[in-house]
Amino acid sequence: MRNPWVHDDVPGAADSGYGGRVRLLGAIVWGTLLLGVGGTALLMGTGTVELALAAPLRSAVTYAVAGAVLVLLFPLVVRLLAVSRLLAAVSLLAGGWLVGGFVWSRESDRIRRLAPGDGALGGGAESLDGVIELIDALLALL
Helix, strand or coil, X not given: XXXXXXXXXCCHXXXXXXXXXXXXXXXXXXXXXXXXXXXXXXXXXXXXXXCCCCHHHHHHHHHHHHHHHHHHHHHHHHHHHHHCHHHHHHHHHHHHHHHHHHHHHHHHHHHHHHCCCCCCCHHHHHHHHHHHHHHHHHHHHC
């Protein structure tokens, strides 16, 4: 029985349709995304560029940049998974650590301001302050 989905009149070179301009366009799009998001994260993370926005909007921008970095990290981890599970796990942990450090460096002052504050948290405010100091020290060591 003949498969109706297989065509005999299709030339053999038809399977190489993903080459050439499509790969170039994909490389340009991914390179632009990587440079844009990576540059924004680097400039914002080092404090070179400070956005003159209200605190909630600045937090939203921080979380959007962190989310975009994680979205861009996902195809890299999937591709590395085909090479080695250990390499993929290390890159996933390193990416998570970098994104976590970026978010913590941007948001730690706001968390400190909101958490211990005026004693609204009750008796646990001191322990929360200790946890914040511990996280800050661990991220500084790594």
